[in-house]
Amino acid sequence: MTDPILEVRGLSTHFFTDDGEVKAVRGVSFGVEPGETLGIVGESGCGKSVTAMSILGLVQRPGKVVAGEIMFKGSDLLKLTKEELRNIRGRDIAMIFQDPLSSLNPVLRVGYQIDEAMYAHDKIPRDQVERRGIDLLKQVRVSDAERRINDFPHQFSGGMRQRAMIAMGLSNKPDLLIADEPTTALDVTVQAQILELLRDLNEQTGAAIILITHNLGVVAGLCKRVLVMYAGEIVEEGTAEQIFERPQHPYTWSLLRSVPRIDANRGHRLLSIEGLPPDLIDLPQGCKFNPRCPFRVERCFKESPPIEQVAPAQHAACWVTMERAYAEMGAGTITDTSPGAASGVHPDGRRALPAAEVPAAVAEAGQ
Amino acid sequence: MTDTVVAPAPRVVPAVEPLLRVVNVVKHFGAGVGSSVKAVDGVSFDILPGETVGLVGESGCGKSTLGRLITQLIPVTSGEVVLDGVDITRLRGEKLRQQRKQLQMIFQDPYASLDPRMTVGDIIAEPLVNFKMISGRAKDARVQELLRTVGLNPYFNNRYPHEFSGGQRQRIGIARALALNPRLIICDEPVSALDVSIQAQIINLLEDLQREFTLTYLFIAHDLSVVRHISNRVMVMYLGKIVEVAPSEDLYTSQEHPYTRALLSSIPVPDPRIESKRRLVELSGEIPSPLNPPSGCRFHTRCPIAQVPGVCADVEPPLELKGDGHLAACHFSEQVRTKIAITV
Numbered sequence: 001m002t003d004p005i006l007e008v009r010g011l012s013t014h015f016f017t018d019d020g021e022v023k024a025v026r027g028v029s030f031g032v033e034p035g036e037t038l039g040i041v042g043e044s045g046c047g048k049s050v051t052a053m054s055i056l057g058l059v060q061r062p063g064k065v066v067a068g069e070i071m072f073k074g075s076d077l078l079k080l081t082k083e084e085l086r087n088i089r090g091r092d093i094a095m096i097f098q099d100p101l102s103s104l105n106p107v108l109r110v111g112y113q114i115d116e117a118m119y120a121h122d123k124i125p126r127d128q129v130e131r132r133g134i135d136l137l138k139q140v141r142v143s144d145a146e147r148r149i150n151d152f153p154h155q156f157s158g159g160m161r162q163r164a165m166i167a168m169g170l171s172n173k174p175d176l177l178i179a180d181e182p183t184t185a186l187d188v189t190v191q192a193q194i195l196e197l198l199r200d201l202n203e204q205t206g207a208a209i210i211l212i213t214h215n216l217g218v219v220a221g222l223c224k225r226v227l228v229m230y231a232g233e234i235v236e237e238g239t240a241e242q243i244f245e246r247p248q249h250p251y252t253w254s255l256l257r258s259v260p261r262i263d264a265n266r267g268h269r270l271l272s273i274e275g276l277p278p279d280l281i282d283l284p285q286g287c288k289f290n291p292r293c294p295f296r297v298e299r300c301f302k303e304s305p306p307i308e309q310v311a312p313a314q315h316a317a318c319w320v321t322m323e324r325a326y327a328e329m330g331a332g333t334i335t336d337t338s339p340g341a342a343s344g345v346h347p348d349g350r351r352a353l354p355a356a357e358v359p360a361a362v363a364e365a366g367q
Numbered sequence: 368m369t370d371t372v373v374a375p376a377p378r379v380v381p382a383v384e385p386l387l388r389v390v391n392v393v394k395h396f397g398a399g400v401g402s403s404v405k406a407v408d409g410v411s412f413d414i415l416p417g418e419t420v421g422l423v424g425e426s427g428c429g430k431s432t433l434g435r436l437i438t439q440l441i442p443v444t445s446g447e448v449v450l451d452g453v454d455i456t457r458l459r460g461e462k463l464r465q466q467r468k469q470l471q472m473i474f475q476d477p478y479a480s481l482d483p484r485m486t487v488g489d490i491i492a493e494p495l496v497n498f499k500m501i502s503g504r505a506k507d508a509r510v511q512e513l514l515r516t517v518g519l520n521p522y523f524n525n526r527y528p529h530e531f532s533g534g535q536r537q538r539i540g541i542a543r544a545l546a547l548n549p550r551l552i553i554c555d556e557p558v559s560a561l562d563v564s565i566q567a568q569i570i571n572l573l574e575d576l577q578r579e580f581t582l583t584y585l586f587i588a589h590d591l592s593v594v595r596h597i598s599n600r601v602m603v604m605y606l607g608k609i610v611e612v613a614p615s616e617d618l619y620t621s622q623e624h625p626y627t628r629a630l631l632s633s634i635p636v637p638d639p640r641i642e643s644k645r646r647l648v649e650l651s652g653e654i655p656s657p658l659n660p661p662s663g664c665r666f667h668t669r670c671p672i673a674q675v676p677g678v679c680a681d682v683e684p685p686l687e688l689k690g691d692g693h694l695a696a697c698h699f700s701e702q703v704r705t706k707i708a709i710t711v
Contacts, residue, residue: 043562188425188630189629189630189633192633215635217635219637220641220642221645244639258563258567259592261636261638263636264596266596266615272567272571
C-alpha cells in the first residue's frame, strides 16, 4: 500500500443559514492513493459535492469548514493561505463540474481558456503552451483540434465542452482530478464516451480521479473503490466489487435494489426506500438512516454507529449490517421495505400496518 | 422472447381496438424563411388499452414534442391523433376540451408544473372545477381521496407546493392527472428530476395506479433502463423518427436497429463485472441538425454498418416488422447483432 496523495481526516463542513446550522458534512475521513479512481456516491444533499468543495477551498459563506484536516503532499490544505491554495488548485488538483457551459467563459476562445490555465501556473514552459493546448484537445478526442481550438464555447456541443474542460483540467498534469457529476448533463451516448475518456486518461497520465455522482452505474464502470454517503456521513466504503456485490450497509443495499437495471429481467418490483433523507438542521438521534431502514434495531435509535471494518478493505457504519439482516431478518426475500419492516422494531409504539394498507408514502408525508 | 408476457401490439392484426392511434404525425417548427425544424417527421404507432408504451431517445430527438402533439398542447403540422376512435387534431373548442378529458399529462419538473400560489387542494381540484364535474363537499372529499390514492396525507390539501419535497410534488402532479379519471396518461420524464431512492417510489406508484384504475401510459424518458422497466413495449426515436419498436423483453437481447444497439451499449450497469466487459459502440460525430436531416436513413452519417455511398444514403428505410411485434427501420437489420459487438 502506497502513501495516499490526499488524506481527508474528520472533515466537517456546516452552513450557517437563517434557518439554522446545516450540518452538510460531518466527520468524513478517507484517503486517495496515487493513480486511484475513487467514486463518491449518494443522493442530493448527502454532502458529496460539499466534500469536494471543501478539499478545494471553494466553500463559500454561509458555509464553513468547522473541523478536520485535508493533507495533500504533506501540507494541510485548510491551513494554507488563499495564495498558496491557488497555486495548488488547477495545478496539482484540478476539477471539472457538471455544467460545462457555465464553467467556460462565453466570450473567450476555447484555446485561450485552455492556455490560460497553463500560463497561470507556469508549470508548462511558455513556448510549449500553445502546442500543448492543441495536443490536449486531441487527447480528449476533439476532432480537427487545430481548427476547433479557435472556436468559442457556443460552437461546441455539450460533450465537446466537457472534453474541453477535461483538457483544461489535465493541462498542468495534475496528480488528482476531481470530477463532480461530469456526465449528468449529457446524453447517455456522450456520457459513455466521456467516461471512457476519463478511464483512458487515468491509465495514461496516472492522475488519480475522484468521481462524484448519484449514478451507481457510472461508478461501477470507472471506479476501483467507492464511498457511499448519506446525510453528510460516509456510511460505507469498499472496493467496487464489495460495494456492488456484498454491500453491508442497508442504505447501499437498498439503493442498489431501487434502480432499474437494463440487464434485469422485467416484471420484478423495485425495492423503494420509503421516506426522505433527514433534515440536516435537525438530525435524528442515533443512525441517520434509522427513520427509513427496514432492518433497524433498538440501538439504532440511540447510538450513532461508528464506521468499522466489516471485511478486508470494506467498512460500514451499521449496528446490524446486511450479513445479519440476511441471516436473521430474511433480507433475501423482503418485499415490504417500510421502516422497521424486516426487524419488526417500531419503538414509537406504532405498529406498522401491512404494506397493502399503507400507501407507499404516508410515512413520507407524515414527516 | 417468451410468449407468456403481455401481447405486444402488432400493427398487422390488432386484436383489440387501440386506445390511441398516431398516424403519420408531422411537426415542423418554422425557423426563418424557407427553413423549418423537422422535430417530428412522420410518426405512426398504436397504444392498446392498459398498455404502457415507452418512448426513449436523446435530447432533441422529438420525444417531448411528440407527447405535446398527442395532448394537442401544440398543433400538428399534419397527421392524425386518434383517441378512442376520434381524430382530435380535427376537433376545436368545446369538443376538443371534452375529448381531451380522457387524456392527461404528468410533467418532468415537479417544481415548475405546480402553481406556487395555489393550495394543493386547489391544484388537484382544478380539473374538476374546470369541467364543472363536482363542487362543495363532494369536491373536497374527492381531493382527499386522490391525495390518499397517491400516498399523501389527505389532510395536506390546504398546504402549498413549497412545503413538499420533489417526490411529494410529483405525487401531487399525479393526483391532478387522475382527477378526471383519464384513460391515457402521457408521462413526460416523470422521474428524471428525482433522486434515485425517490424514483423507485414514483415508478412503483405509477405501476400500482395502472393496475387499480386500468390506466394506459405513454412513458417518455431518456433513461432506457427506467423505460424498459415500466413499459410493455419500447419505441426508440432518433431525429424525429421512430427507428425501432420492441417488446421490452426483447430489447436487451435483440436489437434490430444500430442506434438502439449503440444506445444500449452506452448504458452503465451498477455491476463492475458487467461493466468491465461492456464495449461501447462509438457513434461518429454529433446528432445532425433537424433543420436539414441527412438523406436516406437519418442515422447513416453515424451508423457503424451503413453502406455509404449506397442504399443507406439514398433510400429511407421504412419501419417494418422484423419479428414478433418487433419493428425497425433499417436496411441491414439482420447485421446489427452480428456486426456490432457490445461486449469484449
